[in-house]
Amino acid sequence: MRGRWVPGNKLTLLENGEGFFPRVFECIAAARQEVLLETFILFEDKVGKELHAALLAAAARGVQIDVTVDGYGSPDLSPGFISSLTHAGVRVHVFDPSPRLWGYRTNLFRRMHRKIVVVDGQRAFVGGINYSADHLADFGPEAKQDYAVEIEGPLVADIEEFVRAQLQIGQQKPASRLKQLLKARDKPADSTRDTLRSAGGAHAMLVTRDNREHQNDIERHYRIAIRGARHRIIIANAYFFPGYRLLRQLRKAAKRGVDVRLILQGEPDMPIVKIAASLLYHHLLGAGVKIYEYRERPLHGKVALTDDEWSTVGSSNLDPLSLSLNLEANVIIKDRAFNQQLADNLEKLIESSCEEIHAGDLPESRMWVSLRSFFVFHLLRRYPAWFGWLPAHLPRLAPAETLFEEGGLDHVNEGQAS
Structure with missing residues (x-):
């Protein structure tokens, strides 16, 4: 459960895209059951295309895959990029998709800024690295210096439980979403944590920020x-x-x-x-x-x-x-x-x-x-x-393919603070 120290973990520091992307893509390539992925930014550049290929290959093996991107951070994904994933069985969700007003994106606040991957409930990644080429040194002077951590051990169950809960809450109707959030607040720790063997000597916890129960x-x-x-x-x-x-x-x-x-x-x-x-x-x-x-x-x-x-x-x-x-x-x-x-x-x-x-x-x-x-x-x-006075909507996810049908996912790539 979030906010509680969990013993028995192994954590590996990953620096920049050179350290992060190969490990994530390798784990997706080895996945047999499930991949859960959340990211603020997914660009259709060489990194995004490599992730795209890894997800398609995993889906072809029968792996269940859920990908969540932010509607503000990832506005430029093409219909072909999305449809090839969804036709392969990948469920692609967009957090807080909103139409433009006079050419400007309106979903400026309350962004889904997390970067999380869970593979087969056995390994997880958390950090600040998006799926974009500007996290690689060969991008040039604008390449970003950044970090993520790879996690093995019982904490992975807490991270998996959290991502699953966000998927469930985000797809419900507003009244049901609020009830689910209140119910999740007092939910006991998932017993699946006990089935994960100790992988190391580190105590660790997942800590999140949202606009309801975990604001600070x-x-x-x-x-x-x-x-x-x-x-x-x-x-x-x-x-x-x-x-x-x-x-x-x-x-x-x-x-x-x-x-x-x-x-x-x-x-x-x-x-x-x-x-x-x-x-x-x-x-x-x-x-x-x-x-x-x-x-x-x-x-x-x-x-x-x-x-x-x-x-x-x-x-x-x-x-x-x-x-x-x-x-x-x-x-x-x-x-x-x-x-x-x-x-x-x-x-x-x-x-x-x-x-x-x-x-x-x-x-x-x-x-x-x-x-x-x-x-x-x-x-x-x-x-x-x-800032608390600004609108605080409940988490809302929409299937990416329906947004193209409605004309709701923009194809304009602008600068984002990430």
């Missing part, structure tokens, strides 16, 4: 870990503009002597990302937090660690969209070996590809900094409540 779970686990840190915190996050309480915990940790290091975007895929994060630099640097801007290419990762055991990998950024609007999923891990592997990776990133930001690098007048800090402080305190 991921942020809360971050704050608990930061509050309990004693000697180090490293956070690498693509879109960084957290709420006031998380920011306060980072400052408190640095002031009590914890080595707090943030890896943020120096070459962002969207300029507003760097502008927003830089508004916090004076506030953080003044408390002793160290800030490093990743300059090699756009940073897309959503990972963190504290001390020697705790770490997390997932889809959740530390910004208003992920913390207050999107549907997200992170795995939280207690394991010294995994923590050290992630720490080694991030420290290497700092040494080879980052530039440290110092207070002297920010040539701004004291008056402007004070005035700006006042407004940012009040924004950070109130934005979770303000």
Whole structure:
């Protein structure tokens, strides 16, 4: 069940598309019973086509497959791409499909931002990597730096149960969906977890964010870990503009002597990302937090660690969209070996590809900094409540093939924050 520590897991860190795609495609190729896949972005490029081929081959062997994409993040899939999957028996679902208004997509908020794969109930993947070629180094200077985790062991049952529940809830009528959500809140852990053998020594849990019962779970686990840190915190996050309480915990940790290091975007895929994060630099640097801007290419990762055991990998950024609007999923891990592997990776990133930001690098007048800090402080305190006023629809899935018949799935590929 979500939010509970599950022992006996093995977790493997996967870096970028080079580490992630081969493992996922290999597992789909070996699937014998079922593949469950959720993603924010699926593009019809070389990566999307390779996934497409792997799913078709699995379906031809009789594997049951459910693929869920987000209606905002994946608007450009062609009828041929979808129909070949559905004719092979693959069930393709679109989260919150909405028509355009004057050429603009209207489903701007409450996106399904998760990236999850479960194969045969035995192996799962969770992280921040979408199915698009910009997660591969050969894409060029705009290729993204990102992470996912491969999971073996009893936690896979919890992840499988979660994805199944989302499929069931999303396809029901609104009244039934609400009843199912309330029922799922108190559902006991699935006994299938007990049938999965221990694969390693890691304790882990699946933590999700939704707009009903788990609105701040991921942020809360971050704050608990930061509050309990004693000697180090490293956070690498693509879109960084957290709420006031998380920011306060980072400052408190640095002031009590914890080595707090943030890896943020120096070459962002969207300029507003760097502008927003830089508004916090004076506030953080003044408390002793160290800030490093990743300059090699756009940073897309959503990972963190504290001390020697705790770490997390997932889809959740530390910004208003992920913390207050999107549907997200992170795995939280207690394991010294995994923590050290992630720490080694991030420290290497700092040494080879980052530039440290110092207070002297920010040539701004004291008056402007004070005035700006006042407004940012009040924004950070109130934005979770303000965002809560935005429409919070129940999860809604639609079969992809029916949307083409209705003209509801757009064929325009625009930039997305992912």
